Amino acid sequence: MTAPSTTATAATTHPAPGVARSVLPGGLRVVTEHVAGARSASVGLWVEVGSRDEPALGPATHGAAHFLEHLLFKGTRRRSARAIAEEIDAVGGDLNAFTGKEHTCFYAHVLDRDMPLAVDVLGDVVLDAVMAGADVELERDVVLSEIAGRDEDPEDLLADDFDAMIFGAHPLGLPVIGTEESVTGMTRDRLADFHARHYVPSRSVLAVAGNVAHADVLAAVAEAYGSRLDGPVAPWHRVVGAAPAVPADRLSVRDEDTEQAHLMLGVPSLARADERWPALQVLSTVLGGGMSSRLFQQVREQRGLAYSVYSSTTGYADTGTLAVYVGCAPERLGAAATVVRDELGDLAAHGITDAELTRARGQLRGELVLGLEDTSSRMTRLGRRELDHGGLDRATDLTTTLERIDAVGADDVAALASSLLTGPRTAAVVGPYGDVDELPDEVREMISE
Numbered sequence: 360m361t362a363p364s365t366t367a368t369a370a371t372t373h374p375a376p377g378v379a380r381s382v383l384p385g386g387l388r389v390v391t392e393h394v395a396g397a398r399s400a401s402v403g404l405w406v407e408v409g410s411r412d413e414p415a416l417g418p419a420t421h422g423a424a425h426f427l428e429h430l431l432f433k434g435t436r437r438r439s440a441r442a443i444a445e446e447i448d449a450v451g452g453d454l455n456a457f458t459g460k461e462h463t464c465f466y467a468h469v470l471d472r473d474m475p476l477a478v479d480v481l482g483d484v485v486l487d488a489v490m491a492g493a494d495v496e497l498e499r500d501v502v503l504s505e506i507a508g509r510d511e512d513p514e515d516l517l518a519d520d521f522d523a524m525i526f527g528a529h530p531l532g533l534p535v536i537g538t539e540e541s542v543t544g545m546t547r548d549r550l551a552d553f554h555a556r557h558y559v560p561s562r563s564v565l566a567v568a569g570n571v572a573h574a575d576v577l578a579a580v581a582e583a584y585g586s587r588l589d590g591p592v593a594p595w596h597r598v599v600g601a602a603p604a605v606p607a608d609r610l611s612v613r614d615e616d617t618e619q620a621h622l623m624l625g626v627p628s629l630a631r632a633d634e635r636w637p638a639l640q641v642l643s644t645v646l647g648g649g650m651s652s653r654l655f656q657q658v659r660e661q662r663g664l665a666y667s668v669y670s671s672t673t674g675y676a677d678t679g680t681l682a683v684y685v686g687c688a689p690e691r692l693g694a695a696a697t698v699v700r701d702e703l704g705d706l707a708a709h710g711i712t713d714a715e716l717t718r719a720r721g722q723l724r725g726e727l728v729l730g731l732e733d734t735s736s737r738m739t740r741l742g743r744r745e746l747d748h749g750g751l752d753r754a755t756d757l758t759t760t761l762e763r764i765d766a767v768g769a770d771d772v773a774a775l776a777s778s779l780l781t782g783p784r785t786a787a788v789v790g791p792y793g794d795v796d797e798l799p800d801e802v803r804e805m806i807s808e
Contacts, residue, residue, distance in 0.1 A: 371573065375756035378741070379573035383580065386561030386592040390741050391576050392568040394734055400569035401738035402477040403466040404485050407564075407746050408557040410537075411460045411530040411675075412597065416553060419544055422537015423553040425458040426502055426545055431465070431554075432456070433494035435487045440494075443480060450476060458535050461597070461675060462746050468735055471570035478565070478576065479583035485558055486587055495547045502542050509536060513621045513789045514686070516613055520787035521623040524611050525680060529603035560584070561592045564745045568737035599677040603627075609785040610806045612792050620692040620790035624699060624805060625682030626779050631674030631747055637763045638771040639672055639681065642779075644719040645711045645772070646670040646702065647683055651718055653702050654683065664695040676747075681779060689790055693799030700805045707780035710773025723764050731757065 371381045380390045413420045432454075433440045447454040452469035465485050467477035509515045519534040526532030537545075567576050581588070605627060629639050647654035647670030658668045665687035673680045683703075685695045711719075730736050784806055792798050 371577075378756075380745075381573070381577060383560070383577075383588050385588040386559075386563075387580070387584070387588060388564045388745055389573075389576060389580055390564065390566050390745050391571055391573045392737050392741055393571060393573075394569050394737060397570045397734050398471055399468060399734050400471045400474040400477065400567060400571050401466065401468045401734040402474060402481060403464050403564075403566045403738045403742050404481040405564040405566060405742040405746055406463045406465075406485065406558055407461075407562045407597070408463055409459045409461040410533050410535040412557070413533070413553075414530045416549075416556075419541065420549055420553055421533060421541040422502070422535075422545065423550055424463055424557075425536050426498065426542065427550060427554055427558070428456045428458045428463060428465075429498040429501055430490055430494060430550065431484050431488040433498065434489050434491065435483045436489060437483055437487070438480075443484065446476065446480060452477065454480070460531055460535060462743075464739075464742060466735075466738070474567065474569070474571055474576065475579035475582065478567075478579040481565075482580070482583045482587070485563070486560070486584075488554070490547060490551055490554065492547050495545075495550065499542060499545065502537070503539060506536055506539055506542065513615060513617050513619070514684075516615070517621045517623050517684075517787055517789045520611050520613055520789065521625065521682065521785070524606065524609060524787050525625060525627065525785040526603050526678075527606035531603065531675060531678070560588060564742055566738045566742035566745065568741060569734040597676060603678060605783045605785065609783060610795055610798075610803065611787045612795050612798060613787070613789045614793050615789050615791065617790050618688075619686050620689040620788065620792075622685045622687075622692060622696065622786060622788050622802065623682055624685075624696075624784055624786040625680050626782050626784055628672060628679040628681040628779055629674060630677050630679055632676075633674075633679075635771070635775055636674065638767050638775045639679075640723055640764070641716065641719045641767050642706070642711070642772050642776055643670045643672050643681060644722055645715045646706060648719070649722055653706075654685075654699065657698050657702060658685065658695055662694070662698065664691045664698065668695075689792075692788075692790070693801040696799065696801040696805055700801070703780050706776045708777075710776055711769055713769060716767070716769050716772065720764050720767065724761055727760065727764075728757070 371379055373379050378392045382388050408424055410424055413423050432443060450469055450473045452467055454467045456465040465481050467481060469477045523532045629635055646652060647668060654668045658664050665685050667686040670683045683699055687695050786806055
């Protein structure tokens with residue numbers, strides 16, 4: 360297949376081994392990775408918009424990105440919803456999407472020979488959806504059902520409550536899915552306006568990984584997108600500022616008649632581009648990243664206080680979080696909270712041991728490499744790197760990333776632990792507690808320290 364002139368003159372760079380990148384007229388970024396031995400292709404059309412961008416158009420737009428994730432599959436000017444499904448099913452492919460706080464991804468996983476079809480379908484869905492009024496009403500009910508399902512999942516509720524507490528009035532504190540009120544009030548015109556502002560080639564990245572050649576992907580793009588690549592580049596930069604202030608109220612309780620109490624405790628952490636991010640990964644791994652972690656050993660193995668306990672990190676353009684989750688019987692929440700508090704205090708005061716450092720670095724190396732064994736994970740890495748860091752380059756390729764993990768020292772982790780873990784803590788609890796006063800004293804004490 361020969362690419363039309365719109366892509367033939369596109370400047371292509373090779374920022375990392377096996378990776379090629381082109382910026383097309385209209386601003387669409389195309390980044391590919393050839394995966395030797397693969398027989399499939401994972402194609403993702405990433406849009407630089409998420410739930411944190413919705414407040415700019417007013418509170419009535421809360422949940423618009425997630426609503427559109429559903430609605431855009433309902434039909435385009437060339438394809439009905441049934442035709443979209445049938446074309447992908449006919450080649451044994453998988454088609455789906457997900458929405459985050461800072462980006463949305465529509466993706467397909469197909470045989471390598473069907474890559475052009477996946478590119479065509481995704482471009483059609485994202486850029487040329489009809490968004491008929493009847494489909495808006497149909498998908499409204501679907502999203503409301505999804506919200507109701509979320510309300511029945513204590514861990515999902517907990518994560519949203521924790522974000523609301525730690526980020527306060529900042530847009531990152533909003534749930535991606537929206538609320539029953541905002542989704543009920545969402546209009547077709549509001550969704551169409553949000554789509555027209557954000558779902559454009561200049562805000563999009565097409566990431567493809569698998570048994571593909573970059574030139575063939577460019578040809579497929581030119582064939583599928585046509586004149587949509589000829590529009591003007593509409594520059595846009597997300598407005599970010601100082602990290603959100605820690606709210607004065609730092610503990611929430613959602614009274615639910617659950618058999619387990621669910622606790623998430625955390626602190627503000629690093630933005631994703633912070634050079635200390637590898638040290639944060641080591642810190643989280645030592646704290647609660649696996650079966651050998653401090654929390655798993657102390658909370659579960661040695662005391663039997665909880666079945667599930669772990670730590671996690673998130674990183675955004677301007678801030679992040681380091682959090683701990685514990686799920687246990689309500690009568691054991693106080694004892695579990697005490698262990699968590701003691702481990703956080705010990706890490707802040709004394710850092711980690713050399714043995715813990717060695718294990719954590721090895722665990723992170725293995726997880727990173729094994730996590731890139733399939734084309735879907737490689738496509739996701741390409742898309743996220745392009746949106747979050749301006750692309751994958753030799754400074755962020757796999758080899759260099761592994762070297763940065765190996766370069767983390769115990770002193771680096773100790774300094775970070777002392778900085779992060781001595782600050783104000785925020786917590787959310789879901790369980791059979793009427794209010795904050797009914798929580799075990801140990802939980803309230805963790806916040807007041």
